Amino acid sequence: MGDVIDSMLDLMRRLPPTRTQENVAALVGICPEDADELLQSVDQPLQVMVDRATGREYLACDYNRDGESYRSPWSNEYDPPLDDGAVPSSKMRKLEIQANEAFDTYREMYYEGGVSSVYLWDPEEPSGGGNFAGVVVLKKTMTPATPYEPSGSWDSIHVFETMERGRQAHYKLTSTVMLHLLTRKGSESDGKPSADTKGPESWKRNGELSLSGSMTRQTEQDWPLQETSSHIGNIGKMIEEMEIKMRNLLQEVYFGKTRDIVYDLRSVGDLEKARRQKELQKELVGFIKRP
Amino acid sequence: MDATERIKAASNFLLQSPPGEINDVLNDIRNIISDDDLLQEGIQPVLRRYNIEQFTVVDVPETNHQSIISEAARVGSSSGEEERFLDPRSKISFVFDHLSLEASDPQPFEADAEQESFRAALETAALNYLKAHFIDGVAAVFSSKEGANRYVIQVVANKYNPTNYWSGRWRSEYVVDLTANEVVGKILINVHYYEQGNVQLNANHAVSFNIPPAIASSVANTASSKIFALIEDEEGKYQVSLNETYQEMGEKTFKGLRRALPLTRQKLDWDKVMGYRLGAELSGNRGPFPTT
Numbered sequence: 398m399g400d401v402i403d404s405m406l407d408l409m410r411r412l413p414p415t416r417t418q419e420n421v422a423a424l425v426g427i428c429p430e431d432a433d434e435l436l437q438s439v440d441q442p443l444q445v446m447v448d449r450a451t452g453r454e455y456l457a458c459d460y461n462r463d464g465e466s467y468r469s470p471w472s473n474e475y476d477p478p479l480d481d482g483a484v485p486s487s488k489m490r491k492l493e494i495q496a497n498e499a500f501d502t503y504r505e506m507y508y509e510g511g512v513s514s515v516y517l518w519d520p521e522e523p524s525g526g527g528n529f530a531g532v533v534v535l536k537k538t539m540t541p542a543t544p545y546e547p548s549g550s551w552d553s554i555h556v557f558e559t560m561e562r563g564r565q566a567h568y569k570l571t572s573t574v575m576l577h578l579l580t581r582k583g584s585e586s587d588g589k590p591s592a593d594t595k596g597p598e599s600w601k602r603n604g605e606l607s608l609s610g611s612m613t614r615q616t617e618q619d620w621p622l623q624e625t626s627s628h629i630g631n632i633g634k635m636i637e638e639m640e641i642k643m644r645n646l647l648q649e650v651y652f653g654k655t656r657d658i659v660y661d662l663r664s665v666g667d668l669e670k671a672r673r674q675k676e677l678q679k680e681l682v683g684f685i686k687r688p
Numbered sequence: 689m690d691a692t693e694r695i696k697a698a699s700n701f702l703l704q705s706p707p708g709e710i711n712d713v714l715n716d717i718r719n720i721i722s723d724d725d726l727l728q729e730g731i732q733p734v735l736r737r738y739n740i741e742q743f744t745v746v747d748v749p750e751t752n753h754q755s756i757i758s759e760a761a762r763v764g765s766s767s768g769e770e771e772r773f774l775d776p777r778s779k780i781s782f783v784f785d786h787l788s789l790e791a792s793d794p795q796p797f798e799a800d801a802e803q804e805s806f807r808a809a810l811e812t813a814a815l816n817y818l819k820a821h822f823i824d825g826v827a828a829v830f831s832s833k834e835g836a837n838r839y840v841i842q843v844v845a846n847k848y849n850p851t852n853y854w855s856g857r858w859r860s861e862y863v864v865d866l867t868a869n870e871v872v873g874k875i876l877i878n879v880h881y882y883e884q885g886n887v888q889l890n891a892n893h894a895v896s897f898n899i900p901p902a903i904a905s906s907v908a909n910t911a912s913s914k915i916f917a918l919i920e921d922e923e924g925k926y927q928v929s930l931n932e933t934y935q936e937m938g939e940k941t942f943k944g945l946r947r948a949l950p951l952t953r954q955k956l957d958w959d960k961v962m963g964y965r966l967g968a969e970l971s972g973n974r975g976p977f978p979t980t
Binding site for chain 2: 401404405407408409410411412413414415416420423424426427428495499502503506507508509537539547548549550551576578580582599600601602603604605606607608609610611612613614626629630633634637640641644647648650651652654655656658659660661662663664665667668669670
């Protein structure tokens with residue numbers, strides 16, 4: 398048998414994405430010694446927090462966590478407050494402020510709402526030079542005004558590493574998008590007795606359809622580097638490209654693949670009729686071919 | 689976590705298994721819990737519950753057809769006796785192993801003669817319906833244990849394709865009550881797609897309708913095929929309506945969450961994004977962060 402952590406990751410790949418948080422918590426309970434590795438490897442929905450100093454919303458995830466506290470990208474403060482919480486070096490913080498500004502624009506252009514946050518961390522070794530790493534997170538939630546309106550949420554987590562090579566930089570990007578969509582339908586949902594013209598009047602219906610999950614992709618690219626702030630544009634372009642690709646992929650899987658599988662289970666058309674028609678056709682062909 | 693809590697957590701995971709993946713989930717759990725004795729003892733009831741809830745398909749001994757393990761298939765065994773399940777089609781009851789999914793000890797079962805003729809008529813209609821619309825389906829019709837003139841129709845279709853990382857299950861159940869002249873049913877669909885990700889579709893649809901008097905008063909064969917005509921119509925309409933739901937989700941929710949491209953229909957000009965910010969900062973018009 399392989400590593401326990403591999404089994405945990407395989408399990409999380411199979412269990413319902415809507416229950417990730419509860420299942421991760423249970424796994425941590427069973428194997429506390431593997432908690433850190435598990436929490437680092439399983440992406441969980443981002444939590445929206447409000448910066449106490451500026452009133453702006455930001456996103457909490459494993460990357461801006463120190464103990465039980467989360468650091469805001471706007472004020473650089475931890476909530477609940479920490480006296481000795483880890484913060485980036487002043488050089489890194491300057492870049493982080495710029496990155497948060499840039500991705501705030503990106504968020505507005507593509508999400509027209511939602512929340513974004515960027516967190517950077519210094520190289521592990523002081524000699525690491527410009528080889529820093531970071532994460533860009535974006536989240537948007539749609540809450541329905543009535544129970545029968547569709548609702549959903551989108552969480553993007555882009556983790557990147559940079560390696561400076563002279564006037565070039567090499568980037569490694571790992572992107573995860575979590576997407577949840579939910580629609581409820583009921584006899585009362587559209588006001589009229591649900592479009593049943595010929596059936597008996599007594600028909601009652603209600604139901605729910607949810608599509609939820611996550612997909613992860615990786616890419617590595619080289620980009621020119623003029624100055625430190627060029628990193629933001631380079632990473633920006635990579636993330637933009639990646640999100641466009643992943644959005645197409647999600648569309649294909651959510652609305653294409655899952656639908657095809659339903660149609661592989663049940664056919665709307667009458668299979669028996671189709672079979673008989675085919676046989677009849679075979680017979681006719683044989684009949685015509687006969688000399 | 690003590691042993692009881694660990695079994696509880698393991699049971700919870702098992703019940704969440706996607707179609708056709710319970711063995712994979714069980715394998716993971718074995719490695720995580722790493723106490724086979726504890727597991728073996730603890731998970732029997734939950735495997736049983738999973739098989740009953742998921743309409744697990746079983747090869748019926750001494751026949752060449754399959755039947756369904758479910759609450760309706762459970763036959764009354766006096767306490768102490770081993771639990772048995774019924775295949776109403778062959779009128780054979782058997783013992784079911786919830787881990788190996790095999791039936792054993794087949795015994796003839798005496799059906800309630802009064803219920804049997806209508807049940808058999810519904811069964812014939814069910815098998816015709818199954819052939820017409822399900823690719824790998826199994827259907828069973830039971831006389832309800834909860835009173836006379838009640839029948840439980842169950843249909844299940846599974847497709848497992850681990851090579852291409854997907855699986856799917858369709859379950860339907862209809863309780864036909866000839867006393868109340870009512871049919872109460874539900875459709876449950878689960879799809880799992882897990883190539884470089886984990887995407888799941890879960891759909892449920894509850895439906896109920898009265899049996900029109902013209903149908904209720906006809907002979908068993910006619911009434912049965914007419915009831916199935918209503919079910920066929922409902923399931924077909926529901927399946928087609930899924931397309932509309934998909935379209936609505938794609939156009940309203942998906943687009944509303946994230947646009948394919950910005951309103952300008954162009955990708956961002958990152959030099960401008962950076963330059964604009966820098967310019968604003970230099971001219972001192974704005975602080976590093978807008979307050980709005």
